[in-house]
Amino acid sequence: MGTTIRGMAGYPGAPGSIQTLTGGEYLHGDQNQSGTWTDVAVLLSNIRYLANTKVIANQTTSQSIPNAAFAVVTGWVTALDALGEFNASTGVLTVTNAGQYWISAGCQMAPGAWAAGGTLQVAILSGSTQMFKSGVCTPTAYTTGSMLAAASGMVNCAAGATISAAIYQSSGAALSTVSGQSQSNYFMATRL
Numbered sequence: 001m002g003t004t005i006r007g008m009a010g011y012p013g014a015p016g017s018i019q020t021l022t023g024g025e026y027l028h029g030d031q032n033q034s035g036t037w038t039d040v041a042v043l044l045s046n047i048r049y050l051a052n053t054k055v056i057a058n059q060t061t062s063q064s065i066p067n068a069a070f071a072v073v074t075g076w077v078t079a080l081d082a083l084g085e086f087n088a089s090t091g092v093l094t095v096t097n098a099g100q101y102w103i104s105a106g107c108q109m110a111p112g113a114w115a116a117g118g119t120l121q122v123a124i125l126s127g128s129t130q131m132f133k134s135g136v137c138t139p140t141a142y143t144t145g146s147m148l149a150a151a152s153g154m155v156n157c158a159a160g161a162t163i164s165a166a167i168y169q170s171s172g173a174a175l176s177t178v179s180g181q182s183q184s185n186y187f188m189a190t191r192l
Contacts, residue, residue, distance in 0.1 A: 059185035062176040105165035106150035108184035
């Protein structure tokens with residue numbers, strides 16, 4: 001099959017040139033002209049991966065969570081936001097592209113007085129709809145420990161959909177998330 005040169009083509013095999021060979025298009029990327037070729041389909045897949053949603057955020061200051069009500073987690077510190085989709089102050093991710101998203105969030109509450117049967121739940125919301133949640137329950141009353149809950153799962157989203165994490169606690173009074181525990185209070189999102 002003949003060779004088709006495009007891009008930085010000065011001669012067949014020039015670094016950066018694309019040639020049509022049997023089996024597909026390949027990009028020559030070896031500056032030493034040793035004949036190393038990379039499949040263009042693989043490169044395009046990598047480019048699409050790099051242009052996907054990737055969010056990592058942590059909450060390092062405390063947030064008061066009311067008793068017996070879900071509250072969206074706010075006041076995040078963003079470590080990574082590949083496409084600029086996450087609003088750290090409101091805790092809302094507005095997705096640019098339709099697709100499947102893997103969402104993970106966790107929260108640790110500061111020590112407080114927990115009644116027997118008190119619960120802590122973390123929910124992943126799409127808009128105002130709970131997509132999934134996970135939690136822990138205190139079998140007996142205690143006042144010395146803090147509670148930690150996390151939830152993860154896949155959410156199918158249309159372009160422009162919003163995703164957030166919410167916390168529910170039923171200790172009997174308002175409690176705060178623990179401050180300075182970025183490894184315990186987190187929000188992560190990746191488009192699959």
